[in-house]
Amino acid sequence: MENPGKTGFSRRSFIKKSAAAAGAVALISMSSPAFVLGKELTMQASGDLDVANFEYGLEALAIAAYQAAAKTGLLDKPVLDIALKFVDQHVAHQKAWEAEVTRLGGKPQALAIGKYPDLKSQGDILAFAKTLEEVAVGSYFIAIQKFQDASRVNIAASIMPIEMEHVTVYAAALKQDPIPSSFPTGTSEADIGKIATALMIGPAPAATGGGAPTTAPASGIGGGNKQDDYSGVVIGTLAAIGAAAAGALALRKNNQTQTADKE
């Protein structure tokens, strides 16, 4: 698996390394011109390029966050298996946007979380992962409206439901209503900005990180959607999802042609 994270990645060291960049860039929005994150991206302020690079950056951020979560040792095996499968999908998405950014003459710019919330349990991690996946859904929903080029609209539309699946799996695992809305659109643009501020999201630091002091951390991350009580529903338990996923992954490992086809 591709590992876009830095070597020796740990939450603490990562926070330290990214502090300078994150402290400098606490505002993130997909609205032009605030959509752009820094000087380098501002200089390439063409609409589709900005949006494509934002999606590239967000996928990179998600991959790094999953890798950080996997290393905490807090995840049960079935959950970890699912998380790793989701990482694979985010890597595929990141590659798709890397190709688009390059095609548009830009330089792919990863984003990074400057300040993680406290993640002390598997539940904390699942809630945090759900928040990030909801941001991804929201960003793609917005991107579908913002992209000028039809082929890029299609890429965003092709990825968004996969992120929606991730959200739904986490909702079920957290015993939240997995089907809360008839028209789910993910996190709104305004809330993406708030979350980005709270997490001090900014351009990922270069290999040689700085150690500048951070600004005062914002708070309030991790809320996600209001949850219905779905505890009476037999479906959607983590055990069922985990067993299904683990079974499917094992099948795939044993026999490439025998994936768990739903039909």
Added chain:
Amino acid sequence: MPKLAAPLAADVDLLNAAIALEQQAIWTYGAAAKTNLLTPDVLAVALKIVGQHQDHEKAWTTEVTKLSGTPPKAKDSYDLPPLKTQEDILKYALSLEILAANTYFDVLQKLTSKTLKSISASIMNDETTHVVVLSSALGLQPFNTSAFMPLK
């Protein structure tokens, strides 16, 4: 009533096809609920899903009407495969939901109106949540084997 420009007329055709699919889903879940084969928990989920399909149908009916089109009427009945167990029902429902999600993916790309694209995108998301829930109920992998649409 003035005639619609060709792109909007094409949009109406796409939306009417989506309405027909929603109507089939609504009828099918209703028929499934009447079989008494569903456990109470699964029935509760099925009824919630029906409500969402009804929301989709209403949304599209509104849009077609706005475009001066005529939404299709639901059929009295639709073909069903043999449904002898809850698993049979869940499998068939899953196939319809996968078809719906993939249809909206296709529709989204063909629609000319940005507003309609957005509605289609949000409904595609919802159909995807149904796929996840039904897949997990069947003990299947609850996420796509590919990182991209269409769902398989």
